[in-house]
Every structure is written in structure tokens, then in C-alpha cells.
Amino acid sequence: MSRGNVLVVGGGIGGLSTAIALRNADYEVTILELRPDMDSSIFGVGIIQPTNALRALDAIGCLEPCLEIGYEAKQWARKLDVDGNLMHDIPGARIEGYAPLNGVTRPALHTILTNKALEVGAVLRYGATFTDIVDNGENVTVTLNDDTTETYDFVVGADGVRSKVRTYVLAEELRPQYIGQSAFRMNLPRLPEIDCIVLQEGTKGMAGYVPIGPDLAYVFYNAAWPDRNIRPTPEELPQVFREHLAEFGGLTARIRDEYIKDDSEIVLRPEESLISPAPWHKGRIVLIGDAVHSVTPHLGQGAAQAIEDGVVLAEAVTKYRDLDEAFAHYTERRYERCKMIVDVSRRIGEWELDQSIEFDHSAETQRVIESMVAPI
Numbered sequence: 001m002s003r004g005n006v007l008v009v010g011g012g013i014g015g016l017s018t019a020i021a022l023r024n025a026d027y028e029v030t031i032l033e034l035r036p037d038m039d040s041s042i043f044g045v046g047i048i049q050p051t052n053a054l055r056a057l058d059a060i061g062c063l064e065p066c067l068e069i070g071y072e073a074k075q076w077a078r079k080l081d082v083d084g085n086l087m088h089d090i091p092g093a094r095i096e097g098y099a100p101l102n103g104v105t106r107p108a109l110h111t112i113l114t115n116k117a118l119e120v121g122a123v124l125r126y127g128a129t130f131t132d133i134v135d136n137g138e139n140v141t142v143t144l145n146d147d148t149t150e151t152y153d154f155v156v157g158a159d160g161v162r163s164k165v166r167t168y169v170l171a172e173e174l175r176p177q178y179i180g181q182s183a184f185r186m187n188l189p190r191l192p193e194i195d196c197i198v199l200q201e202g203t204k205g206m207a208g209y210v211p212i213g214p215d216l217a218y219v220f221y222n223a224a225w226p227d228r229n230i231r232p233t234p235e236e237l238p239q240v241f242r243e244h245l246a247e248f249g250g251l252t253a254r255i256r257d258e259y260i261k262d263d264s265e266i267v268l269r270p271e272e273s274l275i276s277p278a279p280w281h282k283g284r285i286v287l288i289g290d291a292v293h294s295v296t297p298h299l300g301q302g303a304a305q306a307i308e309d310g311v312v313l314a315e316a317v318t319k320y321r322d323l324d325e326a327f328a329h330y331t332e333r334r335y336e337r338c339k340m341i342v343d344v345s346r347r348i349g350e351w352e353l354d355q356s357i358e359f360d361h362s363a364e365t366q367r368v369i370e371s372m373v374a375p376i
């Protein structure tokens with residue numbers, strides 16, 4: 001028997017995961033995704049899946065396909081200096097039964113989550129959004145972009161960092177803060193030495209390599225980028241990327257000189273940070289994922305946290321019939337964990353921009369990854 005019907009606004013990593021978890025808890029679930037199809041809702045290159053992401057994916061039945069298609073690493077990271085010499089390892093942590101790290105492409109992850117959401121019976125509507133949400137106390141009336149109205153027991157805002165659902169929950173308007181860094185990303189063949197995350201520490205930013213399949217990896221560079229509005233054209237990006245990597249020797253010099261070609265497809269994304277104050281709900285509307293905690297990519301935890309949100313939210317509404325109690329319980333279990341990821345990711349970014357700041361990047365990374373082993 002159905003426990004109720006739920007609208008999830010946003011069919012990204014968090015929305016799809018939440019939909020699967022709620023369907024598995026016997027809710028009827030409809031997902032509204034603004035973009036016209038699955039492919040156009042995917043941006044970026046690859047996704048780092050730390051050990052806690054693997055546990056959360058397992059909880060929604062999506063672990064095996066991620067492992068099949070991805071690259072499982074035996075440790076978190078290896079760190080090199082600007083010339084390419086080995087500094088030390090960052091071992092990371094493993095939850096019993098899960099690897100310390102798996103890497104996948106974003107398209108693969110979206111396909112896995114989308115297929116699972118459909119398989120368990122969620123309704124996924126592309127090119128769909130809402131124009132208004134009215135919480136009537138007993139239920140929620142949602143006006144859709146085709147002017148029809150539908151009624152749900154509750155609404156989940158999983159509509160990302162610029163969430164519109166958020167305006168129905170929080171008293172104040174919340175905007176993500178640009179941290180002065182933008183990330184270059186590009187796929188490349190997985191060289192044998194990219195068998196875990198390989199970080200190469202520059203004087204103005206961090207270069208890194210992430211395995212995302214047996215033969216595939218991506219390079220990233222967190223660049224100092226004071227004005228986010230300055231955007232090179234796609235044709236200019238390879239040259240700008242190479243210039244940013246000019247100081248590096250070793251692995252990064254090789255990638256810069258041999259792999260970043262004038263016609264390479266490069267993604268440049270501004271890095272933004274946001275943590276919403278608690279509570280993350282109002283009445284029958286609740287927020288998850290980047291809508292309440294958007295993290296910069298320094299710890300590879302953004303997607304992991306969004307998936308965990310979905311798992312915990314489904315557990316909370318199953319445990320407490322009273323939605324207010326359920327949502328308060330959900331926020332309580334999530335807030336400190338997500339805030340730590342947002343704060344430490346941001347501090348890593350600040351230190352990458354100014355390495356005179358007293359901060360032990362490797363120790364802090366290791367500390368946070370170890371703390372993610374704790375049950376959610």
C-alpha cells in the first residue's frame with residue numbers, strides 16, 4: 001500500500017536518489033526535471049565516489065552498476081609537488097565492504113540513477129517544472145508549467161544550487177558565494193599512474209587526476225579566477241588551460257604538452273559554496289542536495305552528500321508519520337555533516353589561493369574522509 005505521493009523537483013543526482021529511496025519506502029513519486037531529456041541535464045566530466053557515496057548508492061540499489069562501469073581505487077590520493085616529485089599518500093578511509101574510492105563519468109551515473117528510478121516506478125517528466133506551490137496544511141497544491149495543478153503529500157526541492165523551491169522554505173533569500181576559483185576539467189586516457197586521485201600542488205592552484213573508468217580519467221585544475229564573469233570562448237579554453245598549468249613539471253607538464261590540444265573539449269566551472277541554516281523544511285516542503293549545501297569540489301563530496309540526503313529523508317519519513325517530526329529528524333541527522341564538508345572544502349579553496357595560510361591540506365582531507373565513515 002502506498003504511504004503517500006511525493007513530488008521531487010529536480011532530476012539531478014540528489015533528486016533521482018531521493019526518488020529511488022522514497023519509492024523503495026512505498027511512496028508514489030513524480031520527478032519534475034526542467035531540462036528536455038536526460039543527456040541535457042548532465043554537465044561536467046566525472047564524479048568522485050568516496051567510500052560513503054558507495055554505501056549510500058548500495059542503500060538505493062545502485063552500487064553494482066557504478067562499480068562495473070567505474071574505476072575502484074585502493075586508496076584515496078597520492079600527492080606530488082609542483083615538479084612532479086612524490087610528497088606523500090592520502091590513504092583516505094574505507095567502510096567495511098566498500099572501496100575507499102570509485103570514479104565514474106557523470107553520464108554513466110545519471111544513466112544508472114535514471115534507469116533505477118524508472119525501474120522502481122518513479123514517474124520522470126522532462127521539460128517540466130512548477131510555477132507555484134501552495135502548502136494547504138493537509139497537502140500541497142503544485143501548479144505546473146503547463147498550468148495544470150496537482151496535489152501531493154509533500155514536495156522535495158532537489159533543484160540545485162539556484163533552487164526555486166528554496167524560496168518557499170527559507171525566510172531569507174540565500175545565494176551561493178563564488179569563492180574566487182574556477183575549475184578546468186577535461187577527459188583523458190587513464191595513464192597507469194592514475195590509479196587513485198593524483199594531486200599535484202601548484203603555487204596558485206591544485207591540479208588533479210581522477211580515474212573514472214578502466215581506460216578513462218579526467219584532469220582538473222582549481223584555478224585562481226577572480227572575476228567569474230570573464231569567460232573564455234570554447235576555442236580559447238585550451239590555450240588558457242595550458243597557461244594556467246605552465247609552472248608544473250612531471251605528470252601535469254606531460255598532460256599539458258601532450259593531451260591539451262587546441263580542439264580539446266574543456267569544461268570551466270565557477271566554484272560556489274552555500275550552507276542553508278536549519279531547518280531545511282517548512283510545512284510540507286523539504287530541501288535536499290545542493291539546494292541546501294552546495295560544496296566546492298575540493299573533497300569530492302557534493303554528490304555523495306546529495307545521495308545520503310535522499311537515503312536519510314526516506315528513512316525519516318518512514319520512521320515518523322508526522323512530517324514535521326520526520327523533516328526535523330532528517331535535518332538533524334544531516335546538518336553538521338554537510339556543514340563540515342562545505343566549510344572544509346571552502347577552506348581548502350582559500351588555502352589553494354593563498355598557501356601562506358596556516359592549513360594542513362592533506363591532514364584535513366584525511367580527517368574529513370575518515371569522519372565520513374560514521375553511520376549516517
Ligand SMILES: Cc1cc2nc3c(=O)[nH]c(=O)nc-3n(C[C@H](O)[C@H](O)[C@H](O)COP(=O)(O)OP(=O)(O)OC[C@H]3O[C@@H](n4cnc5c(N)ncnc54)[C@H](O)[C@@H]3O)c2cc1C
Nearest residue numbers: 010012013014034048129159160289290297301302303304
Ligand atoms: C566543478 C564541479 C565538480 C564536482 N565534482 C564532484 C565530484 O567529483 N564528486 C561529487 O560527489 N560531487 C561533485 N560535485 C558536486 C556535485 O555535482 C553536486 O553536489 C551534485 O550534483 C548535487 O546534486 P543535486 O541533485 O542536489 O543538484 P544538481 O545536480 O544541480 O541537480 C539539480 C537538477 O534540478 C534541475 N532543476 C533546476 N531547477 C529546476 C526547476 N525549477 N524545476 C525542475 N527542475 C529543476 C536541474 O536541471 C538539475 O537537473 C562537483 C561540482 C562542481 C561544480
